[in-house]
Amino acid sequence: MKKIITIAGSNSQKSINKNLLCYSKGIIENIEIISIDLNDFVLPIYGVDFEAENGIPTAVKRLDRLFDTADGFMISLAEHNGSYTAVFKNTLDWLSRVNTKVWREKPMLLMTTSPGSRGGATVLQAASAYFPYMGASITDTFSLPSFYDNFNGAEFTNEDLKEEIQFKLQKFQTKVKS
Numbered sequence: 463m464k465k466i467i468t469i470a471g472s473n474s475q476k477s478i479n480k481n482l483l484c485y486s487k488g489i490i491e492n493i494e495i496i497s498i499d500l501n502d503f504v505l506p507i508y509g510v511d512f513e514a515e516n517g518i519p520t521a522v523k524r525l526d527r528l529f530d531t532a533d534g535f536m537i538s539l540a541e542h543n544g545s546y547t548a549v550f551k552n553t554l555d556w557l558s559r560v561n562t563k564v565w566r567e568k569p570m571l572l573m574t575t576s577p578g579s580r581g582g583a584t585v586l587q588a589a590s591a592y593f594p595y596m597g598a599s600i601t602d603t604f605s606l607p608s609f610y611d612n613f614n615g616a617e618f619t620n621e622d623l624k625e626e627i628q629f630k631l632q633k634f635q636t637k638v639k640s
């Protein structure tokens with residue numbers, strides 16, 4: 463069976479991006495899903511001097527090996543000050559030291575949500591521009607704006623957005639399975 467990895471770009475216990483991923487996982491059929499919580503991969507802040515002195519942390523190698531097994535990635539990024547959260551960027555920087563093609567040329571559905579009306583548009587723009595250089599084959603991007611107005615914690619309350627995410631999830635699944 464094909465396997466996808468899901469990652470929320472947040473270390474919050476109440477992450478709304480984890481919420482969006484949880485909904486999305488419920489739509490996926492006949493694909494194994496490995497959900498990664500960045501809290502399970504606590505890493506030192508990346509620095510060239512730290513790496514020269516200590517090498518690559520075991521947790522990074524563990525994550526990298528997990529990525530080797532993936533047939534696709536479903537990512538939902540939290541936006542902090544118009545960019546990646548510190549925990550996500552730090553993890554990405556470490557992973558890129560093991561393999562610059564972090565995303566392994568596999569299909570990726572790239573999502574974001576925020577309570578604001580721009581719905582993480584800035585971090586989505588940054589990731590969709592740069593992730594292809596890290597080996598991402600982005601099938602679609604999806605932004606869920608005004609999270610609390612459009613999602614009730616388990617289900618979309620906005621029908622247009624629900625239709626959009628379902629279409630994009632189907633397309634992603636087809637790519638992963640092909």
Ligand SMILES: Cc1cc2nc3c(=O)[nH]c(=O)nc-3n(C[C@H](O)[C@H](O)[C@H](O)COP(=O)(O)O)c2cc1C
Pocket residue numbers: 470471472473474476477478479480539540541542543544545575576577578580581582
């Ligand atoms: C330090 C900080 C910076 C933030 N910056 C932004 C921002 O630039 N854009 C935005 O839409 N929301 C911003 N927010 C609000 C987050 O979108 C909100 O906390 C959201 O819940 C984060 O996603 P998460 O719940 O998955 O962690 C910020 C929140 C924090 C704590």
